[in-house]
Amino acid sequence: MTALVVGMGTVASIGGNTVEFFDSLCAGYSGLAELRGFDRSRYRAQHAYEIDDRPGPGCDETLRASRWLERAVAAALADAGLDDDLGDIPVLIGTTLRELRSVELSWRDGVPFDVRDLHFGTVLRKRFGATNTHTVANACSASLYTLGLGTDLLELGAAETVVVAGVDTITESTYGLLDRCYPEAPERVRPFDRDRRGMLQGEGAVAVVLRREADGPGAGHRHARVRGVAMNCDAYHPSAPDAKSIALVTREAHRRAGVEPADVDLLMLHGTGTALNDEAEAQAVREVFSGVAPTPYMTAIKSMTGHTAGASGLHSLVVAVETLRSGVIPPILGLDNPIDEVDGFRLVREHAELATLRVAQVDSFGFGGLNAVAIVEKVS
């Protein structure tokens, strides 16, 4: 079974809708800025890729993630030609940190927070009357995992239409622990560069409406075809990735999609700019695409969005869809001296490139060794 992407909605530091988001990436515009909502004196790192919507400098508020999710889902529904009444339509929301930023503000500062808002079903019920909602806390591969689960629901005949989504806001607990873990504080995310220092968090939300291709796009668009999604778990380490397991899940995605490595024209890398991810991902890519010359075009959007965590997988998917359609591949920003492991990879650097593309692979990996890989195709 193949599925159609019939609607998309995107919110991030670099744009409040899909067009702005994609245009920013192609223009090399980054959402990097000094920390806006935290007390900066508590941290060595000082930067992030935040959405600039707080009430004032240095002050933070609850439920920002819920707000962005609401906006992304509304945009995706409108794009898909659906009204705002979801009812039984399944909505799967991938996230790393849920509304845990609100929990932090409640616990430390005594800001009121209703525990029912910890998962996203509550806001989606209020706004869209949605009752079949599922918050999937699958770390940084969460939203690409929901894409796999969503296509399973379509394939099993459990739904005609499925909304898959992702959302994350930065939290002080994760920001502080990353700061504690890196030898030097990163000033920006530089995937695959020798001078990369680690990952910085980004904020955003994304939603994608799916239907079985055999049923047609309904009132929506034929944005792209999802040919297959694979997901697995390293069962190896709570935070370090495993290149062998990534290679396995990539091959499984190709098998499910019925494509060969040589068929892949574009690779949306997970590319977090951490030493561990970039080496493991590069090693897995080298293994799977061995003998494919030239390699697919490759890019990594976290250099401009930051690591949008649970939203990052579908953020990359939206870019893949827009790139397949327009032929414009956004560059990796800050990649001045590539690491040896990516030698020979056709990485798009400095400026966007133009190419004719048909098949894209989207990588998304998370803590706990959670890996998801999707294959999407241009609809002619």
Add this chain to the structure above:
Amino acid sequence: MAPADVVVSGVGVAVSGIAGPDDLLRRAPAGGDSDDPARRLTGKGLRYKDRATRLALCAGRDALADAGLLGDPGLTVPGETVGVVVSSNYGNVDTICDTVSTIAAETYVGLSPMALPATASNVIASWLAIWFRLRGANLTMCNGSTSGLDAVNWGRLLVRAGRVDRVLVVGVEPANDPVRHLVSGGRSNREDDPRLFDGAAALVLESAAAVRDRGVEALAELGPYARKADQPAAVAAVRRTDPRPVDMWFGAGVGGPAGMTERSSHDLTADHGHCSGALGVLQCVAGTAWLNGHDRGAVLASADGDGSDAAAALLLTAGGGR
């Protein structure tokens, strides 16, 4: 090809004063502080793991052993054929709150890097996978009051979609001060605190074909599931799909199956406290124990979702042995 029937092939529980699934059928508050179920598993590998993770490992081990999947050492089946689905709403709330308190007092310098994985809410499922080498699809549902029943259904969907042959499903919640703060809306004063569940329950779900191939017993069969606006709607949706008489209802509140008496209804939260994300899995473990004590019949589990975004219901029927 018709999607596979999915059965329960193993159950486990880690709750203070509860020795095994059959004890869940006793209608009495569990044994208080008689033992710490998190201590039922020992070893240096447990250092730095949060309470929810340790509870989940204990219940998960018992369910895998009950299903005949634990060899000596390792699994009796390939790791990539086993998925994991965890349900927990509060599992890592303690790590989040402790971390922001430390940052406020000592800046980021006061933190231990070992806490980083537990800031992500999937940490329990991740340790279950590592501990037992389970390499299949791995999900964490943080879905409010229906989360446990939702997790059981997602486990079934992973099997029916052909992604794995079997899934370890664990529902777990820890009781601690940050959770008390959150559940009480920040008004916790210890006097009239809500009683919180502190424990884990686990099921192994498996395709009926895989259970036959392994020559083990199916303890129960999964029937229809629904997540709807409220409990009457969820229960009605399940009953429409499978109208057979319900012999035992694990649930509470309005809108349960018709004709239930005090004897044929069992509210596990009355005995064990506010179970949150653990509830649905705990109900299914208790329901499986009930079906095995009666060798026939049907059990309905439901989360009434009182005041929350939705309710869910799931039917379990006798497995037919083999």
